[in-house]
């Protein structure tokens with residue numbers, strides 16, 4: 064196998080066109096993962112009966128199994144489960160199953176990050192807020208969550224970068240994202256290596272951008288609030 | 292004093308696990324009164340203050356502040372919230388909101404808990420901040436301030452919500468020695484405005500000068516209380532005598548620190 068420069072140049076725009084899809088998986092999973100992750104974290108922190116145990120089991124499962132397994136369980140299993148209650152999702156586009164899987168997976172990791180960063184906010188901050196007459200919900204919203212965001216930023220950045228790398232498995236469901244396109248064009252043209260080189264370039268650039276973004280965000284919040 | 296007490300606690304009991312920390316506290320504070328709470332470390336002073344605004348849940352006792360009376364053990368969250376809004380606490384380590392500016396630290400309780408309009412809250416905040424001697428640096432964050440400045444903000448934050456009773460837990464013991472006096476001066480000025488103050492302190496001279504009444508605690512109970520002249524000058528109980536003598540060391544009460 065020889066590296067063919069012309070193929071590289073030929074692949075570049077074809078793969079670039081698939082980049083938005085790859086990014087969309089990361090974005091969707093980040094947004095919904097953070098929301099669900101926060102809910103999962105709060106269920107445990109606030110010791111909500113039943114939900115707290117459910118959250119623990121779900122998080123352990125999602126953190127303890129490969130994402131590829133989760134994806135196939137969601138893709139093949141969820142329609143079966145929903146069928147029993149009369150909901151038919153079998154003809155949904157595959158991308159929705161990918162979004163769902165990656166959101167669930169991200170939620171598990173975000174929930175653990177949020178749980179520990181919320182726990183890292185000094186207890187005295189709660190006391191001070193209570194002393195000012197704030198309710199628990201108000202204290203979360205106005206005092207504790209803003210502070211835990213600052214604490215959670217580095218780990219969140221790493222998780223999102225990991226999520227980006229994990230999207231490389233979505234093609235297994237037949238999604239034509241960047242990696243899916245590499246596979247597809249590889250089998251048409253017989254050039255796989257060139258495709259992977261271009262893909263690697265995109266992933267590196269995106270990871271570096273994420274790293275820069277989070278580095279700047281961290282600098283900004285630590286300038287604003289230094290946790291004692 | 293002939294008034295109805297503004298704060299009245301009876302039969303307050305609290306244990307941590309199997310360790311009794313407060314063994315039956317009865318205490319009444321009159322409107323406008325400054326009460327100094329003294330006692331050796333570990334005697335339960337902090338726990339008492341924290342039970343008064345439900346930062347700790349007492350095992351037994353009742354509490355009345357103004358016209359609101361609650362059972363300390365069984366109060367439910369609505370009562371707790373309402374009661375908390377009648378007190379404010381100044382903490383030993385200031386405990387300012389780390390993600391808020393000086394001004395926001397003071398307006399937070401007004402805007403969020405008391406639903407005061409933002410403009411009104413800011414006006415009140417500027418007012419109390421200047422009362423404690425902070426008119427600049429209102430946009431600074433807590434970590435940019437000295438301990439003395441942070442405690443001024445802590446006092447302003449408490450004053451802003453116009454509590455019925457202001458609780459202080461050793462407000463100067465985390466400060467550099469040279470900052471202690473200026474904070475004590477701020478508190479003295481607050482006391483002179485006629486607010487009701489309950490202060491845990493180790494500053495005997497301050498308690499002697501500023502407090503109307505001194506309450507001496509040891510081992511989770513109130514051992515003795517009276518005017519500063521009585522408690523410092525002629526303590527009735529041996530335990531009080533021992534505690535006081537460590538500070539006075541033979542000096543006349545006017546001269547000790």
Ligand SMILES: Nc1ncnc2c1ncn2[C@@H]1O[C@H](COP(=O)(O)OP(=O)(O)O)[C@@H](O)[C@H]1O
Nearest residue numbers: 307308312330331332333334335336337338339
């Ligand atoms: N959260 C807690 N858990 C267990 N023990 C505590 C707790 N808070 C205070 N104590 C104990 O209660 C006693 C009284 O403490 P505290 O009220 O802080 O006394 P003071 O303020 O007079 O020094 C001490 O023996 C202390 O160790």
Ligand SMILES: [Mg+2]
Nearest residue numbers: 336337338461
């Ligand atoms: Mg104490």
